[in-house]
Amino acid sequence: MFSILQAAGWPIWPLVACSVLAMALIIERFINLQTLKVAPPRLLDEVLTVTRLSVPGADVVAKLEQNSALGEVLAAGLRALNTSPKCSEEELRASMEATGRQVAHRLERYLSALATIASVAPLMGLFGTVVGMIEIFGSQPTGVNMGGNPAQLAHGISVALYNTAFGLIVAIPSLIFWRYFRARVDEYLLTLELASERLARHLYTLRK
Numbered sequence: 001m002f003s004i005l006q007a008a009g010w011p012i013w014p015l016v017a018c019s020v021l022a023m024a025l026i027i028e029r030f031i032n033l034q035t036l037k038v039a040p041p042r043l044l045d046e047v048l049t050v051t052r053l054s055v056p057g058a059d060v061v062a063k064l065e066q067n068s069a070l071g072e073v074l075a076a077g078l079r080a081l082n083t084s085p086k087c088s089e090e091e092l093r094a095s096m097e098a099t100g101r102q103v104a105h106r107l108e109r110y111l112s113a114l115a116t117i118a119s120v121a122p123l124m125g126l127f128g129t130v131v132g133m134i135e136i137f138g139s140q141p142t143g144v145n146m147g148g149n150p151a152q153l154a155h156g157i158s159v160a161l162y163n164t165a166f167g168l169i170v171a172i173p174s175l176i177f178w179r180y181f182r183a184r185v186d187e188y189l190l191t192l193e194l195a196s197e198r199l200a201r202h203l204y205t206l207r208k
Contacts, residue, residue, distance in 0.1 A: 011128030011163050015121060019170045022117045025110045026177045033181060038107065038188045039070040044195045047074050048202055055081050055203070069103045069188070073196050076100075081203055089204045096196040103192065107185045111178060118174035125167015132160025 035041070047064065050056055055078055056064075065075035076099035077092055084091070136157060 011124070011131050011159065012166055015124050015128070015163070015166050015170055018117050018121055018124065019166075022114060022170060022174045022177075025114050025117075026173075029110060029114075029177075029181050033107065033184055033188070037068055039191045039195070040068055043068065043070055044074070044198065047078075047199065051078070051199075051202065051206060055085075055206075058082060069107065070192055070195055072103055073100050073192050074199055077196065077199055077203060089200060092203060093196070093200050096200065100189075100192055100196060104185075104189055107188060111181055111185070114174055114178045114181070118171050118178055121171035121174065122167045125163045125165070125171075128163020128167070129160040132157065132163065135159060 050060070058079075061075045061078045061082065064071045064078070073096050077096045080087055080092055080095035
């Protein structure tokens with residue numbers, strides 16, 4: 001592997017850095033976008049059951065907030081109701097929406113960086129290809145009857161091809177995982193929105 005990197009020349013090293021960064025971002029997103037950390041399946045039903053008769057106290061709300069991203073959004077509504085029992089339904093929804101925007105920002109973290117790597121990696125590979133072509137033409141003698149340098153010519157070709165291939169190797173998985181995480185975040189955000197809407201209607205009914 002190291003011999004391939006050496007053969008590819010210096011333009012390959014920025015691509016290697018991008019590949020390491022992309023791998024780190026993919027692993028980080030896999031860890032932090034787990035369902036149990038974002039939207040546990042039965043959490044909303046448990047909250048509705050607990051709040052069937054009354055709004056829970058601050059200690060229960062604090063535990064709910066630490067449970068997951070969904071718990072944080074639902075806890076914002078309960079906390080608003082604990083702070084101001086006579087708050088309107090609009091104020092209740094606004095408190096959950098504000099927390100939801102913060103949660104959405106965290107869920108989308110690093111996705112733009114992954115998309116940037118997917119877009120830039122082919123261009124960096126193309127840059128390496130151009131460098132290789134420059135080395136190819138630079139290795140040709142200026143005299144009419146002078147032969148070229150085969151070793152220099154082969155090196156220029158290897159630089160061009162290795163960088164093109166490595167740029168695609170970095171870009172394609174990055175694009176695939178970016179689309180996957182983007183779809184997953186959109187699904188989570190819809191789940192959070194529907195859950196907060198359901199809790200808001202439940203709490204409004206509870207106060208009647």
